[in-house]
Amino acid sequence: MSQTQFDWQGLEAAAVDGMVTAVKRVHEQHPNESIYGAIFHAFYGDGSIIYWPCVAIGTEESLAQVVTTYQQSGYSETREQLTSDLRWSAADLIHESEPTDTEDNWAESCCEFASQTGKFSYWETTYDRFTHIFPQAAKQAWEQLRQEGVVDDNFIAIAVDEAGDLIPLSLTKAQLFQHFPHYAAAEKERQYISSLPIERQVAELVAKSVKAVPAGELYDEYDQLLKALGTRAVPALVAVVRQESAGEPWCAIKLLAEINEASPEVLSALIATLDNSEADASTRSWAASGLARLGRMDLIAERIHDLPMDIAASGLTAPYRSFRDHGKHHPLDYQPLERVLSKYPHIESAVAKELSPGCGFCTITPEEERAAQAGLNSPWSFIRYHAESVLEEMHNY
Numbered sequence: 138m139s140q141t142q143f144d145w146q147g148l149e150a151a152a153v154d155g156m157v158t159a160v161k162r163v164h165e166q167h168p169n170e171s172i173y174g175a176i177f178h179a180f181y182g183d184g185s186i187i188y189w190p191c192v193a194i195g196t197e198e199s200l201a202q203v204v205t206t207y208q209q210s211g212y213s214e215t216r217e218q219l220t221s222d223l224r225w226s227a228a229d230l231i232h233e234s235e236p237t238d239t240e241d242n243w244a245e246s247c248c249e250f251a252s253q254t255g256k257f258s259y260w261e262t263t264y265d266r267f268t269h270i271f272p273q274a275a276k277q278a279w280e281q282l283r284q285e286g287v288v289d290d291n292f293i294a295i296a297v298d299e300a301g302d303l304i305p306l307s308l309t310k311a312q313l314f315q316h317f318p319h320y321a322a323a324e325k326e327r328q329y330i331s332s333l334p335i336e337r338q339v340a341e342l343v344a345k346s347v348k349a350v351p352a353g354e355l356y357d358e359y360d361q362l363l364k365a366l367g368t369r370a371v372p373a374l375v376a377v378v379r380q381e382s383a384g385e386p387w388c389a390i391k392l393l394a395e396i397n398e399a400s401p402e403v404l405s406a407l408i409a410t411l412d413n414s415e416a417d418a419s420t421r422s423w424a425a426s427g428l429a430r431l432g433r434m435d436l437i438a439e440r441i442h443d444l445p446m447d448i449a450a451s452g453l454t455a456p457y458r459s460f461r462d463h464g465k466h467h468p469l470d471y472q473p474l475e476r477v478l479s480k481y482p483h484i485e486s487a488v489a490k491e492l493s494p495g496c497g498f499c500t501i502t503p504e505e506e507r508a509a510q511a512g513l514n515s516p517w518s519f520i521r522y523h524a525e526s527v528l529e530e531m532h533n534y
Contacts, residue, residue, distance in 0.1 A: 143250045143263075145270065148243050152177070152274035156294060157281055159192040159234035164287050167232070170196035172288050174316075175278065177271045177296040177303075178227035182264040184257055187248040189236035190271065190296070193227035203229050225317075227297060258534045271296035272306035323354035330362065335369055342366070343373040346392060347384030360392065364464055368398050378406040378424075386410065387423040394430040394455075395464025404428070408436060411444070411452075418448060425452020430461060434473040441481045450487035453477060457523055459497040469505040469527070471512045471520050478517060489519040494526075500534070501527045 160175050174195040181188040204219045212219060223229050236244070244267075251263035275294040282288045293316055295307040305313055305320060314321035330341055342363040344350045352359060363370050370392070376382040377389035390410070393403055410416055410424035425444070428436050429452045437444070437452045453474055455461060478485055492498075501509055509531075512524025 143247065145266070148247065148267070149270045149274050149277075151240060151243050152271055153277045153281070155234070155237070155240055156192050156274060156278035160194055160278070160282055160294075161287055162234070163194045163196065163232045167196065167198075170198040172196050172292060173200075174225070174292060175275070175282075175294045176225065176227040176230075177275060180268055180271075180296075180298050182248075182267070184260055185248075185252070187244045187251070187264060187267060189240040189244040191227070191236065192234040193230040194232035194234070195224060195230050196232065199231040200224060202231060225295075225297070256533060268296070268298060268303065269306065272303050275307045319354055323358075326353050326355055327358075335366070339363070339366060339370050339373050343370065343377065343382075343389075344384065347374070347377050347386075347388040349377075349382070349384035360395075363392060364395055367396055368400075371396065371398060371400060371403060375402050375406045378410060386416075387420050390420070390423040390427045392464075394427040394460075397431060397465035397467075399431040399433060403431070404433060404436070407431075411437070411440065411448075418445065421445075422448045422451040425449065426455035426460065427452075429453060429455040430466060432467050432473075434477060438477045438480065441477075441484065446484060446487045449484060450491045453484075453488055454491040457492060457499055459499055461499045469499070469501050469508040469512075471508065471515055471524070475515060475517070475520070485517070489517075492519045492523055494522070498523060498526055498530070501531050503531070506531065 156175050156177065160172060163170070163172060172194060176193045176195070177190045178193055179188070179191045200220065200223060203223055204216055207214075207219050207223070208216065214222070227233075247263065247267050251260040251267075253259075272295070275296050279288075279292065279294040282292065282294070283290070293308060293312055296303040304317060308316070314324075330338055333341065342359050345352050345355075345359040346363050355362075373382065374389040374393050374396075377384040378386045378393070380386060390407065393407070407424045407427050411421055411428065413421070421444075425437050425448055428434070434453060434456075437449055441449055456467065457469075457471075457474070474488070478488065506528065509524045509528045512520050513528075515521050515524065
C-alpha cells in the first residue's frame with residue numbers, strides 16, 4: 138500500500154472543520170470577546186500511537202484573565218511582558234476544544250496506516266505528513282472564518298509543534314513576522330551572516346558555536362551553517378581547541394569531528410589536548426573521540442598506557458555510538474577497535490562499558506550492512522551485540 142492510498146484530503150477536511158467549529162463555538166458562547174487566534178497544539182506520536190491535536194482559542198479578554206492569574210501567583214514580569222509571553226501559549230489559554238471521537242478515529246486510522254510495514258522509517262514519514270496537514274488546515278480555516286465574518290483581519294490560525302517548525306508553514310511571511318517577531322529577527326540574522334565575506338562568516342559562526350559569545354536567534358543553526366563551510370572553518374576551530382581563541386574547546390572538537398577533515402593541524406591540536414594531563418577529563422575524552430571519528434584510533438592506541446582508562450575507552454568507542462551520526466563520518470568498521478583490543482586486552486571491560494546497552498548506538502545505512510554482518514562473528518561479545526542491535530534497527534527502520 139502506498140502513501141497515496143490513505144485519505145489525506147479527508148483528514149485535512151476534518152482538521153479544517155475541527156478548527157472552524159471550535160472558533161465558532163467560542164464566538165457564539167462568548168460574543169463579547171475578541172478572538173485573536175486559534176492554535177492546533179498537543180501533537181503526539183511515538184511510533185505506536187498518534188493523537189489528534191487539541192484546538193486552543195485565544196481571546197483578548199480570556200488572555201487578560203490568564204495574565205492576572207499569573208500576576209496573582211507571584212510572577213514578577215510586567216503585564217505587557219506576560220501578555221506577550223502567554224499570547225500563543227496554547228496550554229495556558231482558557232478556551233480549548235478536545236478532539237472528537239471522529240477526529241480520534243482519523244488519528245487511529247492514520248497510525249494503522251503508518252504501522253502497516255513494521256518499519257519505523259515509514260511510520261515516521263507518515264507521522265511527519267500527518268503533522269504537516271495541520272498548517273494547511275489552519276490556513277483554510279483562517280480563510281473560511283474570515284469569509285464568514287466570524288473573525289476580523291487581525292485573527293490568525295496556526296499549528297504549533299515542540300520545535301516550532303509548523304508555525305511558519307501556517308502563515309504568510311508578513312503574518313509570521315508581525316505576530317512572531319523572533320522569526321523576523323532570526324531571518325535578519327541569517328541574511329546578515331550570509332552577506333558577510335567568508336572569513337567574517339567563519340568568525341561570527343565559530344564565536345557563537347563554541348560559546349565565546351551569547352547565541353542569537355538561530356540557536357542550533359549556527360553549528361549547521363558552520364559545518365556547511367567545511368574546511369574553511371577548520372583553522373578557526375583549531376585555534377579554539379588550542380585555546381588561542383576564546384570558546385569551549387570541546388565544542389570546537391565536536392565540530393571538527395563532524396566536519397571530519399583529518400588535516401595535520403587538526404590532528405596535532407587533538408593530540409596536544411589528549412596528551413595534556415592538566416586539561417579536564419571531559420575535554421580529553423572529546424579529543425580522543427574526535428581522533429577516532431577522524432579514523433585515527435591508532436593515535437589513541439599509542440597512548441593507552443598513559444591515558445586514564447575511561448578517556449581511552451570513550452575515544453575508542455566513539456565511531457560506534459550515536460555521536461558519530463552527526464556530520465560526516467567514516468563507514469562502520471569494527472576492525473580498528475578489534476586490533477586495539479587484541480593488542481591491549483586489559484581495556485576490554487572499559488570498552489565494553491562504553492558500548493553497553495542503552496549507551497546510544499550509531500544508526501547504520503544499507504551500505505554498512507556487510508561490516509555489521511562481519512561484527513556478528515567478532516571474538517568480543519559486546520561487539521557482536523552492537524552489530525546485532527544496529528542491524529535490527531536498520532531492518533526495522
